[in-house]
Amino acid sequence: MTAFTLPIPVRPRWPLIALASLLAAGGGWYAVAQLAPGDRGVPPIDSSSNYEVTGVQVDVAGKTADEARTAAWRIAQRKGWKILWGRMHGLGPDAAPGLPDSTLDSIIAGIEVESEQVGPHRYIATLGLLFDRARTGEMIGSGTSTPHSAPMLVIPIQYGGAGPQTFEARTSWQKAWARFRTGSSPIDYVRPVGNGPDPLLLNLGQARRPGRLWWRSLLDQYGASDIVVPEVYLERRYPGGPIAARFVARHGPDGQILGSFGLVATSPDGLDKMLDQGVKRIDELYVQALNGGDLHPDPSLTIEEPDAPADDLLPTTTDDPLASVISGIDQGSQSSATIQVETADVAALDQAQSALRAVPGVQSASVQSLALGGTSLLSLSYDGALGPLKLGLQARGWRLEGEGASLVMRRAGPAPAPSPAPPPGQPKP
Template sequence: MAKPRWRAPLIALGVVLAGAGGWYAIAQLAPGDRGVAPIDSSSNYEVTGVQVDVAGKSADEARTAAWRLAQRKGWKVLWGRMHGLGPDAAPGVPDSTLDSIVAGIEVEQEQVGPHRYIATLGILFDRARTGEMIGSTSGTPHSAPMLVIPVEYDGAGPVTFEQRTSWQKAWARYRTGQSPIDYVRPYGNGPDPLLLNIGQSRRPGRLWWRSLLDQYGASDIVTPEVYLQRRFPGGPIAARFVARHGPDGEVLGTFSLVAPNSAGLDKMLDQGVKQVDDLYIQALNAGSLKPDPSLTIEEPDTPTDDLLPTTADDPLASVISGIDQNNATIQLDTADVAALDAAQSALKSVPGVQSASVQSLALGGTSLLSLSYNGDLAALKVGLQARGWRLEGDGATLTMKRGGQASPPAATPAAPPSAQPKP
């Protein structure tokens, strides 16, 4: 189930209601300048490709009858899928019951006439209500939250969220509720184009990844890539898909698809998303889709008074022993990532410091660190001063700056002896 962070205001959504009895088409996202919000991140069951052809006295009557027929067909397909049987084995369910468990109907393709309705529909079933009727599937393993950075290569070069791409739209259209992979899909607006660019997807350093994953509420990264090749104007479009995982871009699988022309591009990309998801599911079942341990900062347990480590060559260890844990927020000028890394290393090297994690990152400005330490503030300041840093302030908010050991005051020169008259 996707949990996007950097929540931006949702662009206008149009919900089309069609008659009584809870009929409606799913929300369609209005286009914007940048970014595509995921259309559906719920955990509904979905049955696609339901074909109907119904005649009626009017277009509305034909559509209503066709949608009811699609519900019945969709229920049979879903029941058979969940029990490993054919659709004909599904028990019959009254239309009133289907009305209560169907969450929505998606129009994939339709032709409307004065007395006839022909369409291909997708049926969404509410998971909570439908689960009581078809049985539980809670034994399916689920992944850790995975931040999705879709990369598209189409002529000029790679693009992630710098502009809206067909690949990003395909991932926004994909319904992740039925996948055991917990995708975190950014909208692509706000700071996303700056933070989740092609350079970041190739960055091996873990410090910056940790900050990003914390901001987006994820534990790991997946980078699905598509390479598009247009053979000639108006002709076929060949696509090669690559499923990458982790900060080092480990390749889990590749495959190729071909669209007959530009009109079939979206359909091909939708199929590509589904097959990429299948590759990630296979890796999850094989036990290889696990978060990189280097992306996780594990907080050590707070030691008890009699188990606190002591270091013979560090006099601060004896001072810290037996003192309760304290928390503070540290303000730090961070011109670049190296400055942040140096400050965190200095803090963690002081005896008694349990953690020094990034609370708010502002490169070129003032960042905030969350500090947890055992000992009093005076001992912490002494420890940092010995490491070339100084800690200013008292209480829960402190300021950390370069320059620890203060230069000793210059000795005052002795006054020259007063002139004495010669005897």
Template sequence: MKPVNPSDFVVPAPRRRFRAPMIALGVALAGVGGWYAIAQLAPGDRGVAPIDSSSNYEVTGVQVDVAGKTADEARTAAWRLAQRKGWKILWGRMHGLGPDAAPGVPDSTLDSIVAGIEVEQEQVGPHRYIATLGILFDRGRTGEMIGSVNGTPHSAPMLVIPVEMDGAGPVTFEQRSSWQKAWARYRTGQSPIDYVRPYGNGPDPLLLNIGQANRPGRLWWRALLDQYGASDIVVPEVHLQRRFPGGPIAARFIARHGPDGEVLGTFTLAAPNTAGLDKMLDQGVKQVDDLYIQALNGGRLKPDPSLTIEEPDTPTDDLLPTTADDPLASVISGIDQNNATIQLETGDVATLDQAQAALRAVPGVQSASVQSLALGGTSLLSLTYNGDLAALKIGLQARGWRLEGSGTALSMKRGGPAPAPAAAPPAPPTPAGQPKP
């Protein structure tokens, strides 16, 4: 290798990404295209949009050092070399073998399956190009070429709540943090863990705050998981300790799982200064993901059964015999299962919990789950019950709630008149000759 002469290079270019180039047509330097790293938000806005997590395979840290007649010629040759190296690394990773075992692929084919090239670090000279690159491969096209791989189990959808502790106190989505940005940068498409990564805007800071991350109660977790389309929770934590401003940063990472915060593993990393914080956190995300993958393969990353709403068992024929001659058969056949949607004004979580508890306490109610949650507004409850609507209204009145409406659209409010008392039986007739009472 030719020794590096510092005078041959200009100032190192900053990290940037390029749309997948068709190198045969030239090097395209402009065009980030349909994928991005972090959403650029206006000052004061919350939220970090995760990068695409399903369409690309990523191979990072591909080093190249190529000389050429011109700077463009050296860069083009280096990118072609990076594509070849990246393909071999990806094939070996997917098959559990070394890069040397990967089959050769023509450059024209690599041009068609490479979705993008990420410049992690580069030095550009008039006749030489030295860089560390990341190669993005299109999942659909590359998957056909990789072939069948030994199946790896995939997890249930996991809601990610990243917790960062850095001097001022723990935060999740209350404000944008370096840990949240690291999880947004991470490409989860290559992981068997199905991560559900909230943006952190809208209602996320209210619903997924640090208090919720530490709350063991299952009732509220069920509503949140249904809202975000997940089945379980993972809470990756990072504890940052800064020795002095601008100095080294020590970090302790904890991989937690489930509403009880089960610890699946811990490790520590360090950054030499503030400039190396993002790189350390990116490495921390990858190692936390490895801990979750190990737990998945070991059978420890299973959804908590208490997070699943179980329907009551229906009586079997052995426990409740009904025959044509049985008088109870006509009664049972006359009870139909009904479904309804209930509108409920939910100013806080306690109101929702109390309303669901009152519904489930009424005889005949099979389930009362949250269909749409709106704190401070009107939430929707999905109700399944046996019997008629009048009996349901009377049962709720006895528990301090009023149910209005008819059919499948109902409205539930607190309070209401108590059920009317039963009429007194008529007095027996007075025998003749006796004075009336």
């Protein structure tokens, strides 16, 4: 018997030499970490917040493959529009009004092919459609029955073999949230990129911090009103084998659990697809909590400002409401706030800004986040207390709700109708 000796592979020594040189230069592990610049930060892929409709199935025959594909995409646009309209109004797709193909071509931002089978005379596919939010919002209208949440700061936490991670490195869970299109969700997610100070400010320790003082500073810095912490626990059965995941949806600074579920990927190649599905199901949990009234901002996260005394706001020397507003303004103090206002179209946004700028004491009312067909954010700077501002808007047909730096601006409802006069001969009630 002849014995064979397998050659031992020799690894190149240049990585070790380079590592030793960096350590010897006094840089330590900090210098080693600088070898991989840009390893943090995953910006959201769809920053336009387009409306998304997925799972539209088509099966069309034609004289040629191109003709069948073109006809199938036309049919998918019509189906997608009806599904989107019904979703936003809480009705069935059959109740949606029809639109001509030329109009649908102008509002479609893109078509994604989830799966397709192309034959010589037939086209079978499952498609996803993206609708431009600015153009589609005007056609959907403002009478949607779906409520919208306050801005929610997202801190995704992934538990795995390396321990819990948020923005310390690019995790698969963070990438899944960056791929998620939030335009079709009533939850207003504020997704940090993960670079700059994000790894230091938004980490596991902060997600478990019960104190409200630091939370208020962070929420004001990121333009949010509350926090959601989606978590995923990954368990790899063996190298190259299935990956089990447990998803948990938390809300608020106290980490209230709104729901949990489990998914399994048969191989590492299916990890991204499983995480994308997990993000959609966690979004459904948050939407259910919003509809049930459990996703409202924590009152302890709002910095309350004392209102001016009633005698200063409503003097008895005049009956003019605007004069009372002017007299109640303190010219020596300046405040800022973020106002949420529903903007069905550009005209609604202009009306809200005009009403704010017309109130005495308002310095500026600029657009911080534009969402036509949804809820936009206005950055307001004004002099004085919050009470005179509310009265000034009320005199112009608007209602301002909330306290502190996060407010909601709505149209004031119609005045109640006067009670009818009693018929002659009967005493007045």
